[in-house]
Amino acid sequence: MPYAAVFAAFVVFPVGYGLWMARDPALYGELVAEPRYARTAINTLLYVGFGVNVMMFSALLLSGFFLRRQWWVRVLLAIFLLCWALPAVPAFISFHWMLIGEQGLVDSLLRELFGLQGPIWFNNSWLALGSNTIAYIWKWLPFWTLVFIAGRLAIPQEICEAAAIDGAVGVRLFLHVVFPLLANIYVVCTLLATLWTVGDYTTVLLVSMGAPARTSDVLATLGMHYAFDAAQPELGVAAVMSAVPVLVPLALILMRRLHLGEVQL
Amino acid sequence: MSLAAPRSGLPAAVWRRSSRRPRQRRRLLADVVVWALGLVLLVWSLLPTYNMLLIALDEEGDTEYAGIIWPAEPTLDAFRVVLTGDYWYLQHFWLKFANSLFIALATMLITLAIGSLTAFALGRMGLARGWLLGNFPVLTYAVPASFLVIPFYRIMRIYGLSDSLWAVIAADVTFTTPYAILILHQYAKLIPRELDEAAQTDGATPWQIYRHLYLPLMAPALAAVGMFALLLAWNEYIYQYILLTSERKMTVAVAIAQFFDADEAPWNYMMATAIVYALPPVVIFFALRRWMLAGLTLGGVRR
Numbered sequence: 001m002p003y004a005a006v007f008a009a010f011v012v013f014p015v016g017y018g019l020w021m022a023r024d025p026a027l028y029g030e031l032v033a034e035p036r037y038a039r040t041a042i043n044t045l046l047y048v049g050f051g052v053n054v055m056m057f058s059a060l061l062l063s064g065f066f067l068r069r070q071w072w073v074r075v076l077l078a079i080f081l082l083c084w085a086l087p088a089v090p091a092f093i094s095f096h097w098m099l100i101g102e103q104g105l106v107d108s109l110l111r112e113l114f115g116l117q118g119p120i121w122f123n124n125s126w127l128a129l130g131s132n133t134i135a136y137i138w139k140w141l142p143f144w145t146l147v148f149i150a151g152r153l154a155i156p157q158e159i160c161e162a163a164a165i166d167g168a169v170g171v172r173l174f175l176h177v178v179f180p181l182l183a184n185i186y187v188v189c190t191l192l193a194t195l196w197t198v199g200d201y202t203t204v205l206l207v208s209m210g211a212p213a214r215t216s217d218v219l220a221t222l223g224m225h226y227a228f229d230a231a232q233p234e235l236g237v238a239a240v241m242s243a244v245p246v247l248v249p250l251a252l253i254l255m256r257r258l259h260l261g262e263v264q265l
Numbered sequence: 266m267s268l269a270a271p272r273s274g275l276p277a278a279v280w281r282r283s284s285r286r287p288r289q290r291r292r293l294l295a296d297v298v299v300w301a302l303g304l305v306l307l308v309w310s311l312l313p314t315y316n317m318l319l320i321a322l323d324e325e326g327d328t329e330y331a332g333i334i335w336p337a338e339p340t341l342d343a344f345r346v347v348l349t350g351d352y353w354y355l356q357h358f359w360l361k362f363a364n365s366l367f368i369a370l371a372t373m374l375i376t377l378a379i380g381s382l383t384a385f386a387l388g389r390m391g392l393a394r395g396w397l398l399g400n401f402p403v404l405t406y407a408v409p410a411s412f413l414v415i416p417f418y419r420i421m422r423i424y425g426l427s428d429s430l431w432a433v434i435a436a437d438v439t440f441t442t443p444y445a446i447l448i449l450h451q452y453a454k455l456i457p458r459e460l461d462e463a464a465q466t467d468g469a470t471p472w473q474i475y476r477h478l479y480l481p482l483m484a485p486a487l488a489a490v491g492m493f494a495l496l497l498a499w500n501e502y503i504y505q506y507i508l509l510t511s512e513r514k515m516t517v518a519v520a521i522a523q524f525f526d527a528d529e530a531p532w533n534y535m536m537a538t539a540i541v542y543a544l545p546p547v548v549i550f551f552a553l554r555r556w557m558l559a560g561l562t563l564g565g566v567r568r
Contacts, residue, residue, distance in 0.1 A: 014420055015408055017419065062306075073303070083310050087518070089539070089542070090317060090536075090542060093522070094317045097536075105315075209525075220412065227414075240412040252407075255404065
């Protein structure tokens with residue numbers, strides 16, 4: 001039972017230790033009293049809410065696009081997968097430099113091509129939050145698109161043919177045939193993506209770096225900030241653990257969905 | 266496309282003639298939309314990569330990056346500096362590279378060993394409470410990896426593993442094994458149980474079944490899982506950043522992000538390092554794409 005041992009040493013113990021570190025109810029009072037915490041919780045909600053839903057829906061639509069048979073679509077798919085193959089650190093550092101302000105590539109392009117004066121992205125907390133969300137979507141969109149492509153390929157061709165004979169083509173085929181068949185995968189993947197996005201740390205750390213003045217933080221980065229910059233590890237753990245009551249039901253739903261055995265990604 | 270003209274009442278020939286032009290126009294429109302979407306996707310996918318190249322090829326990395334969209338005098342000098350470790354942030358570049366590689370390879374091997382043994386025990390040995398163990402991995406998703414960094418940091422000190430590559434490996438293995446078990450368990454269901462029974466009749470022990478029957482048949486899934494673990498460990502950043510503190514234990518990912526600590530850092534060196542660091546996973550990914558995609562379609566996903 002090597003896994004049981006690893007599980008005990010590196011999952012049960014850290015989680016238990018984390019809960020133990022964050023056991024004091026007073027910590028949560030302190031946390032709620034902290035003005036940055038409320039802001040960060042809202043940021044996390046927006047980041048996860050917009051990020052995950054826009055990403056999953058785009059992935060669903062793009063999976064249809066990438067099933068086209070032209071040769072250039074295949075080439076494009078390979079290029080598109082590059083975003084996923086690229087490690088997160090270089091990718092997000094590149095995003096940071098693209099958006100650094102007037103000198104960044106995005107604003108330079110806006111100026112050269114359209115004569116527009118681009119904003120200074122990380123001076124406004126909403127723009128910074130948006131930049132983080134876009135960077136996150138950029139990184140993980142290909143992955144989910146691939147999952148949906150696999151899902152679509154698993155739909156028997158006969159079903160689509162039968163539907164076509166009955167007059168369901170194009171948008172109607174998608175709405176009444178493809179989407180219901182993919183619905184379960186879509187729900188499972190959205191749940192998974194939500195769990196992962198809540199825990200995402202690297203994007204915010206490297207793209208906006210919490211700028212301006214730590215108003216684009218999410219819970220994961222705020223917790224680390226408390227623990228390692230402000231030397232308050234207990235408060236840091238409390239900050240991230242405050243999200244766990246929301247995540248556990250999601251994981252339980254996910255477990256049930258997977259357990260039903262209906263999902264063949 | 267969905268707005269097909271109503272057919273009823275009109276003779277087929279009339280219907281066809283009257284609708285040909287709108288249909289052609291629609292088709293043209295659809296083509297234009299598809300091409301436009303393709304172009305947008307191309308720019309979207311390549312822009313950050315292009316930005317990396319742009320900065321890396323710029324010769325004056327120590328001055329402010331000056332809002333250009335094409336390097337005036339592209340030079341590969343930054344790459345030379347990186348590969349020879351000719352700058353103080355890049356000292357021991359190859360040692361850091363080796364650290365990254367060691368973490369990735371060890372994570373891959375340990376994940377494969379634990380994952381395949383657990384999946385074998387779950388699927389083949391008929392444990393009484395096997396389903397319970399099978400559900401644990403999904404439960405680990407409830408607490409994201411980054412939430413556990415602080416407890417991990419403390420615990421590694423208790424285990425006496427602070428500033429050790431093995432601490433990072435242990436953390437990485439923790440987060441790759443749930444995925445490995447899910448996928449391997451699913452894949453193992455495709456191997457007929459009769460094979461086990463036949464081997465058992467011939468007197469094979471569970472270990473022999475595992476070694477000579479299970480592992481060879483699982484090769485494609487093992488390859489996919491191994492690649493995922495390798496890439497995850499190579500690309501992972503936060504645990505390396507927190508758990509490794511000394512210069513000689515540092516990995517490439519940490520070294521890159523370290524450039525941000527300086528005010529006047531040469532950004533072209535940073536981007537060149539980032540490109541060198543990104544090359545192995547990209548090459549592995551495209552070389553083994555077929556296997557990776559196979560792993561993806563095998564049930565449960567974990568990046």
